[in-house]
Amino acid sequence: MSSISESLTPTIVIKPKSGWQLIDWKELIEYRDLFYFLIKRDVLAIYKQTVLGFTWAIIRPVFSMIVFSVVFGGLAKIPSDGIPYPIFSYVALIPWTYFAAAMNTSTQSLISGKGIFTKVYFPRLIIPLIPVLSKLVDFAIAFVILFGLMAWYGISPTKNLIFLPVLILMMMLTASGIGMWLSAMAIQYRDIPHGVGFLSQMLMYAAPVVWPLSLLEDKFGESVSLAYGIYPMVGVIEGFRSALLGHNPMPWVLIGIGALSAIVLFISGALYFKSKERIFVDVA
Amino acid sequence: MSDIAIEVNSISKRYRIGLKEEIHDTFIGSLTSWLKSPISNYRKVHYLSSFSNNEESDDIMWALNDVSFKINRGEIVGIIGKNGAGKSTLLKILSRITEPTSGEATINGNVASLLEVGTGFHPELSGRENIYLNGTILGMKRDEIDRKFDEIVDFSGVDQFIDTPVKRYSSGMYVRLAFSIAAHLEPDVLLVDEVLAVGDIEFQNKCLNKMDEVAKEGRTVLFVSHNMGSVGRLCSSAILIKDGQIKREGNVNEIIDLYSKLSFGKINNSNGTINYPESRDKKAYISSVRILDHQDRITSVLDQSKPFKIEVCFYVNEPSKFYASATLSTIDETVRILNSREIESIDTEHIDRNKGEYASKLEFPGGILNCGSYYARVGVKKMGISYDMKPSPSFELVDYGNVGNFQTTVKSNKRGILAMSLKWTSKKI
Numbered sequence: 001m002s003s004i005s006e007s008l009t010p011t012i013v014i015k016p017k018s019g020w021q022l023i024d025w026k027e028l029i030e031y032r033d034l035f036y037f038l039i040k041r042d043v044l045a046i047y048k049q050t051v052l053g054f055t056w057a058i059i060r061p062v063f064s065m066i067v068f069s070v071v072f073g074g075l076a077k078i079p080s081d082g083i084p085y086p087i088f089s090y091v092a093l094i095p096w097t098y099f100a101a102a103m104n105t106s107t108q109s110l111i112s113g114k115g116i117f118t119k120v121y122f123p124r125l126i127i128p129l130i131p132v133l134s135k136l137v138d139f140a141i142a143f144v145i146l147f148g149l150m151a152w153y154g155i156s157p158t159k160n161l162i163f164l165p166v167l168i169l170m171m172m173l174t175a176s177g178i179g180m181w182l183s184a185m186a187i188q189y190r191d192i193p194h195g196v197g198f199l200s201q202m203l204m205y206a207a208p209v210v211w212p213l214s215l216l217e218d219k220f221g222e223s224v225s226l227a228y229g230i231y232p233m234v235g236v237i238e239g240f241r242s243a244l245l246g247h248n249p250m251p252w253v254l255i256g257i258g259a260l261s262a263i264v265l266f267i268s269g270a271l272y273f274k275s276k277e278r279i280f281v282d283v284a
Numbered sequence: 285m286s287d288i289a290i291e292v293n294s295i296s297k298r299y300r301i302g303l304k305e306e307i308h309d310t311f312i313g314s315l316t317s318w319l320k321s322p323i324s325n326y327r328k329v330h331y332l333s334s335f336s337n338n339e340e341s342d343d344i345m346w347a348l349n350d351v352s353f354k355i356n357r358g359e360i361v362g363i364i365g366k367n368g369a370g371k372s373t374l375l376k377i378l379s380r381i382t383e384p385t386s387g388e389a390t391i392n393g394n395v396a397s398l399l400e401v402g403t404g405f406h407p408e409l410s411g412r413e414n415i416y417l418n419g420t421i422l423g424m425k426r427d428e429i430d431r432k433f434d435e436i437v438d439f440s441g442v443d444q445f446i447d448t449p450v451k452r453y454s455s456g457m458y459v460r461l462a463f464s465i466a467a468h469l470e471p472d473v474l475l476v477d478e479v480l481a482v483g484d485i486e487f488q489n490k491c492l493n494k495m496d497e498v499a500k501e502g503r504t505v506l507f508v509s510h511n512m513g514s515v516g517r518l519c520s521s522a523i524l525i526k527d528g529q530i531k532r533e534g535n536v537n538e539i540i541d542l543y544s545k546l547s548f549g550k551i552n553n554s555n556g557t558i559n560y561p562e563s564r565d566k567k568a569y570i571s572s573v574r575i576l577d578h579q580d581r582i583t584s585v586l587d588q589s590k591p592f593k594i595e596v597c598f599y600v601n602e603p604s605k606f607y608a609s610a611t612l613s614t615i616d617e618t619v620r621i622l623n624s625r626e627i628e629s630i631d632t633e634h635i636d637r638n639k640g641e642y643a644s645k646l647e648f649p650g651g652i653l654n655c656g657s658y659y660a661r662v663g664v665k666k667m668g669i670s671y672d673m674k675p676s677p678s679f680e681l682v683d684y685g686n687v688g689n690f691q692t693t694v695k696s697n698k699r700g701i702l703a704m705s706l707k708w709t710s711k712k713i
Contacts, residue, residue: 009392009393009394009472010393010394011390011391011392012380012390012391012395013388013389013390014377014378014380014383014384014388014389014390014391015384015387015388015389016383016384016385016386017383033420033425033426034420034421036420036426037416037417037420037421037426038417038420040413040417041406041409041413041417044408044409044413045406045408045409048408048409048449049408115403115404116403116404116421117381118381119381119397119399119400119403120379120381120397120399120403120404120421120422120423121379121380121381121397122421122423188330189326278382278383281376281381281382282299282382
């Protein structure tokens with residue numbers, strides 16, 4: 001909110017808004033310092049005064065992997081595309097853990113953040129986007145274990161590794177889109193926070209985290225499994241597996257469909273959020 | 285640059301408030317309403333924030349109704365009013381925290397709002413980290429905070445603890461740090477909402493001094509407060525808001541006076557007399573209190589330059605050494621002027637009162653108290669112990685001026701409880 005030069009004073013006009021609002025990119029860029037410090041706050045505060053600190057970022061996916069390997073890999077004998085089950089599931093768990101954490105935290109963000117936005121002005125859109133960025137830190141830490149695991153199993157990553165940023169972007173867009181939708185809904189209808197934990201559980205089983213997409217292909221044919229790519233995390237997870245483990249070619253069609261879907265989620269989420277923004281303070 | 289800092293045009297804000305729920309007295313009634321509840325719940329929640337145009341139903345409340353005013357650059361304006369009058373809503377709208385229902389406001393210049401001290405502070409983070417966090421929340425840029433960092437820490441007095449998590453701070457330290465950050469904002473327009481209510485006297489003074497400085501730098505300040513002392517000290521003009529509308533705007537002392545009268549005047553809308561009922565079980569009780577002017581006429585409006593009298597009529601049921609007392613204060617009770625007892629004029633030996641009614645008059649000289657509204661608490665006592673205590677009617681000292689015209693204006697060129705002409709002597713040394 002500072003003027004660019006001495007002679008230019010900003011003028012703010014306050015009046016009721018109506019209809020659809022577009023994202024004010026200029027304003028978001030102006031508030032980048034705030035964005036940075038709020039992300040930093042999230043990252044630092046979570047692990048302060050804990051004994052284990054950032055190792056929690058490793059414990060979650062690792063322990064899930066152990067349990068899944070025993071239950072799904074060992075007992076239920078779910079196939080894993082010819083790769084040892086532990087690493088098959090761990091590669092999926094890295095993006096999934098990020099996605100679930102970002103989605104859950106983002107949904108709650110307006111409710112838990114009402115202390116600040118009811119007292120001071122800044123573009124509200126920043127709020128659900130903060131966990132999308134802060135959870136990347138946990139995501140990066142979990143990657144470290146992955147390289148250890150890959151060394152253990154003697155698997156080396158393929159050159160498709162360079163496409164990982166595309167997949168990462170896709171998962172961020174999906175998490176942001178859902179986060180913007182659900183956070184705006186959650187502050188109006190308090191049912192949403194009750195349901196979102198449950199929703200993310202269901203979404204995990206819907207995604208090919210513990211099972212391979214090839215199962216779907218075998219049962220229903222290729223076109224069904226391609227259509228399934230509408231769920232963006234399908235493309236992300238199978239893409240991760242392919243790029244890091246090299247057992248299958250990169251599923252470009254899946255990724256393409258998923259990317260479109262992620263973009264639609266993001267844009268619609270932003271539009272919904274902006275349309276409801278004006279009443280947040282009144283219903284908070 | 286425009287001379288007008290803030291321009292508000294017909295701003296209104298409405299809310300829906302909850303209505304009484306329908307209570308069922310039959311089992312079927314309650315059962316069906318329980319089954320229908322998801323639908324009615326959805327409607328209720330959706331209703332909270334939707335209004336069809338021109339709807340006027342029972343559950344709509346106008347927090348602000350057609351409010352308009354202009355504030356020039358460099359002015360410090362106080363906004364006062366009862367709780368619920370709409371002051372905070374106005375500030376929230378000007379801070380863009382909530383949207384007006386209709387109307388428009390324009391602010392020329394950077395705006396910073398201080399609606400709360402320590403917004404965004406995270407208890408696990410250190411003072412240093414919170415300075416950056418809170419500073420950016422309030423609207424500063426990172427390099428601005430870098431520049432001012434040392435000053436901020438210095439002003440707050442928490443230098444030693446700047447790297448400790450703030451949850452370890454005492455409440456005083458917390459508030460000093462939070463205010464220090466806010467005090468170093470450099471906006472063109474500053475909106476402040478009752479944040480000075482926290483903190484000890486030393487701290488409050490520091491805040492007021494800093495706000496004084498801010499104003500001298502030519503910034504515009506809108507200051508909402510319940511503390512008439514602070515408002516009177518800082519502001520040159522004020523706006524009184526009542527029930528969502530502007531009741532009056534103008535010179536700060538006038539507005540404070542009007543506010544006090546509206547708040548307290550209702551107790552004593554009595555034109556100079558209050559009668560109290562008989563009290564047979566008390567040994568002595570006050571039967572009436574009157575305000576008299578210098579010619580012994582009962583009135584509540586008095587000439588500032590002339591003496592006035594407070595007459596306490598009391599009944600004695602049981603003979604003893606009862607005497608009257610009066611404690612005179614300003615009508616908003618911010619200043620207690622003095623306490624006076626009959627026994628200062630009459631020797632205690634001679635104060636033997638038999639059964640019956642007595643009228644004791646206290647005379648206060650004229651030309652001493654400044655124009656304004658006052659009242660007294662009068663009592664009937666024996667040996668320092670009160671047997672009855674009642675408020676007197678409120679009364680007003682007015683400047684009749686040399687021409688003898690009736691003017692209900694405060695001597696706004698002279699601030700202060702007293703308005704006496706004192707003697708100055710001077711010589712060249």
